[in-house]
Amino acid sequence: MIKIAVIPGDGIGKEVVAEGLKVLRKLEQLSNVKFDFQEYPFGAEHYLKTGETLPDWAIEEFRKFDAIYFGAIGDPRVKPGVLEHGILLKLRFSLDLYVNLRPVKLYHPKLTPLKEKEKIDMVFVRENTEGLYAGAGGFLRKGTPQEVAIQEMINTRYGVERTVRFAFEYAKKTGRKKVTLVDKANVLTYAHDLWQRVFAEVSEEYPEIETDHYYVDAMAMKMVRSPEIFEVVVTPNMFGDILTDLGAEIVGGLGLAASGNIHPRKVSMFEPVHGSAPDIAGKGIANPLAAILTASLMLEHLGLDKESKTVEKAVAKVIEENKVTPDLGGSLKTHEVGDAVVKVLEVL
Amino acid sequence: MIKIAVIPGDGIGKEVVAEGLKVLRKLEQLSNVKFDFQEYPFGAEHYLKTGETLPDWAIEEFRKFDAIYFGAIGDPRVKPGVLEHGILLKLRFSLDLYVNLRPVKLYHPKLTPLKEKEKIDMVFVRENTEGLYAGAGGFLRKGTPQEVAIQEMINTRYGVERTVRFAFEYAKKTGRKKVTLVDKANVLTYAHDLWQRVFAEVSEEYPEIETDHYYVDAMAMKMVRSPEIFEVVVTPNMFGDILTDLGAEIVGGLGLAASGNIHPRKVSMFEPVHGSAPDIAGKGIANPLAAILTASLMLEHLGLDKESKTVEKAVAKVIEENKVTPDLGGSLKTHEVGDAVVKVLEVL
Numbered sequence: 001m002i003k004i005a006v007i008p009g010d011g012i013g014k015e016v017v018a019e020g021l022k023v024l025r026k027l028e029q030l031s032n033v034k035f036d037f038q039e040y041p042f043g044a045e046h047y048l049k050t051g052e053t054l055p056d057w058a059i060e061e062f063r064k065f066d067a068i069y070f071g072a073i074g075d076p077r078v079k080p081g082v083l084e085h086g087i088l089l090k091l092r093f094s095l096d097l098y099v100n101l102r103p104v105k106l107y108h109p110k111l112t113p114l115k116e117k118e119k120i121d122m123v124f125v126r127e128n129t130e131g132l133y134a135g136a137g138g139f140l141r142k143g144t145p146q147e148v149a150i151q152e153m154i155n156t157r158y159g160v161e162r163t164v165r166f167a168f169e170y171a172k173k174t175g176r177k178k179v180t181l182v183d184k185a186n187v188l189t190y191a192h193d194l195w196q197r198v199f200a201e202v203s204e205e206y207p208e209i210e211t212d213h214y215y216v217d218a219m220a221m222k223m224v225r226s227p228e229i230f231e232v233v234v235t236p237n238m239f240g241d242i243l244t245d246l247g248a249e250i251v252g253g254l255g256l257a258a259s260g261n262i263h264p265r266k267v268s269m270f271e272p273v274h275g276s277a278p279d280i281a282g283k284g285i286a287n288p289l290a291a292i293l294t295a296s297l298m299l300e301h302l303g304l305d306k307e308s309k310t311v312e313k314a315v316a317k318v319i320e321e322n323k324v325t326p327d328l329g330g331s332l333k334t335h336e337v338g339d340a341v342v343k344v345l346e347v348l
Numbered sequence: 349m350i351k352i353a354v355i356p357g358d359g360i361g362k363e364v365v366a367e368g369l370k371v372l373r374k375l376e377q378l379s380n381v382k383f384d385f386q387e388y389p390f391g392a393e394h395y396l397k398t399g400e401t402l403p404d405w406a407i408e409e410f411r412k413f414d415a416i417y418f419g420a421i422g423d424p425r426v427k428p429g430v431l432e433h434g435i436l437l438k439l440r441f442s443l444d445l446y447v448n449l450r451p452v453k454l455y456h457p458k459l460t461p462l463k464e465k466e467k468i469d470m471v472f473v474r475e476n477t478e479g480l481y482a483g484a485g486g487f488l489r490k491g492t493p494q495e496v497a498i499q500e501m502i503n504t505r506y507g508v509e510r511t512v513r514f515a516f517e518y519a520k521k522t523g524r525k526k527v528t529l530v531d532k533a534n535v536l537t538y539a540h541d542l543w544q545r546v547f548a549e550v551s552e553e554y555p556e557i558e559t560d561h562y563y564v565d566a567m568a569m570k571m572v573r574s575p576e577i578f579e580v581v582v583t584p585n586m587f588g589d590i591l592t593d594l595g596a597e598i599v600g601g602l603g604l605a606a607s608g609n610i611h612p613r614k615v616s617m618f619e620p621v622h623g624s625a626p627d628i629a630g631k632g633i634a635n636p637l638a639a640i641l642t643a644s645l646m647l648e649h650l651g652l653d654k655e656s657k658t659v660e661k662a663v664a665k666v667i668e669e670n671k672v673t674p675d676l677g678g679s680l681k682t683h684e685v686g687d688a689v690v691k692v693l694e695v696l
């Protein structure tokens with residue numbers, strides 16, 4: 001029995017998680033896997049009612065699960081930052097989910113906004129619990145003409161090393177042959193000097209894996225010009241945030257972007273990269289494929305490689321057959337896409 | 349007489365600056381403008397011979413010029429960082445060139461790697477002398493498993509305000525109607541909170557100009573999906589570095605990307621965004637259009653709007669006629685492109 005905590009969250013989060021669960025339930029019928037889903041109400045509604053974002057007892061409870069399946073949070077009635085910090089970043093930091101794993105895969109050439117690209121298949125390993133996200137900093141003379149505002153980018157040998165190591169291990173495990181480091185060591189001569197040294201050291205333990213390096217600005221260009229050359233990319237938190245959104249866009253947008261917030265030996269959290277999208281919430285037109293691919297990523301993490309691949313194949317199939325929502329050029333509703341994936345699963 | 353200090357620098361820097369100067373000299377013949385060019389040898393060669401990157405006396409001398417025209421620096425024989433810090437960043441910081449102005453303009457639809465894009469025309473106002481580029485930070489327990497490396501993102505009211513103000517003034521001056529702020533205030537709750545407050549305040553002085561806001565990750569996506577919606581974008585140093593390279597790529601690559609390092613009331617420095625490109629240096633195939641468009645940007649800054657526009661038009665024309673280098677799909681040599689621009693100027 002695989003125990004999964006489910007946090008649908010706000011807006012389209014609820015709608016897409018429902019489809020992800022539909023797919024996981026179908027897998028139960030088709031295989032020996034059994035899930036025990038337990039739902040939690042955290043999100044804007046809960047916050048507005050109770051003043052509570054994510055209580056500590058919930059964090060403790062989550063530790064007993066095998067995984068957390070997360071939808072999206074955010075609501076125009078809540079001040080920006082409150083739910084991001086109180087829920088999303090709190091989960092990442094409290095559970096020490098030090099890797100943000102984000103595949104960038106082109107499922108069909110029609111999906112990319114780039115001319116003449118057929119194959120894009122890379123995975124980002126974004127450091128997820130330090131760097132500019134440490135939350136350290138402060139103001140001097142706030143609100144005056146002499147104000148100084150400081151934000152600290154904090155990296156540790158411990159944090160960088162385990163992330164870089166994860167990247168190489170992931171490459172090995174998934175049969176990828178190259179790991180690319182992206183940093184800005186020519187300017188960030190302290191924090192990213194550490195990244196360069198650690199990367200050089202750790203890479204020596206993996207002689208069979210090729211290494212490569214780009215400065216972040218050059219990387220942003222290269223991802224548009226030649227995304228096909230990348231396999232695994234490891235990068236600090238903030239750059240990972242930017243580059244993975246860019247990555248999502250070049251393979252069809254947030255409607256397809258999955259992510260895992262991972263600690264290899266602890267309960268990990270899986271979420272589509274997109275937000276709660278208040279503008280389209282409740283209309284039944286949200287694309288559930290990111291949430292379904294996120295479920296696939298969760299299965300992979302749980303060691304259910306076969307099931308993970310089956311779900312991914314089913315998604316590729318509905319895309320191929322254009323059984324998709326309007327953002328991908330289709331005309332199906334959210335639940336119809338979920339149904340289509342389930343139907344494909346039945347015959348795969 | 350307009351006094352211009354010329355630093356061709358390394359690799360293709362020398363080759364493309366020669367073409368820029370060719371164009372400026374042609375302008376002298378065709379108009380009343382007169383230039384006095386004085387060349388300086390700074391770059392890798394000079395550093396390897398003398399150990400000197402950019403001496404303080406040169407900085408003092410530059411202050412007496414009307415502008416600095418810069419090629420590119422960088423050489424495989426010099427440790428990465430040395431010339432960037434010793435020359436490029438030293439120029440920016442010593443001369444207090446607080447704005448990095450980078451147009452992102454699509455001169456012809458064939459140039460963009462994006463499907464179905466016809467019109468892209470925005471200008472980045474990148475803060476250029478603070479943020480993560482402040483150079484502040486340090487190590488604790490360097491080289492041990494307990495190492496901590498810190499890099500400080502330092503922003504000041506003074507530095508942010510003058511940059512934001514420049515963005516609005518530039519919009520006004522050039523007839524643009526919208527200024528977009530790009531930051532990550534939802535995570536960088538100190539440094540970018542300052543940016544948000546200053547932007548809100550300054551924008552009130554420009555009621556005729558629309559404002560807009562994107563988080564940096566969403567911006568990276570939007571620049572691929574809908575770059576046509578942007579006019580002027582103002583953003584902190586590090587994000588500007590990344591987004592302007594992405595911007596260059598979506599309008600044809602570094603071969604066309606111009607930039608100005610500007611202080612509105614002091615000598616300013618103009619450089620193509622590309623580097624010295626050791627791999628193609630000496631082959632005569634470098635694209636000189638970025639350097640020529642950089643000359644156009646310099647002319648605009650010097651108040652020579654008509655001449656600036658004429659050069660830009662000539663560049664658009666040679667692109668239209670495919671009189672370009674291989675990177676843009678043409679077969680011309682560096683000097684032939686320069687010649688083509690000059691020829692167009694004669695009949696414009």
Ligand SMILES: CC(C)[C@H](C(=O)O)[C@@H](O)C(=O)O
Nearest residue numbers: 084088089241273534535565
């Ligand atoms: C919502 C925000 C705090 C978050 C981040 O910056 O990490 C998001 O952009 C993401 O990438 O998951």
Ligand SMILES: CC(C)[C@H](C(=O)O)[C@@H](O)C(=O)O
Nearest residue numbers: 186187217432436437589621
């Ligand atoms: C060479 C490097 C220091 C520089 C920067 O980061 O600003 C370059 O990338 C640029 O954008 O001009």
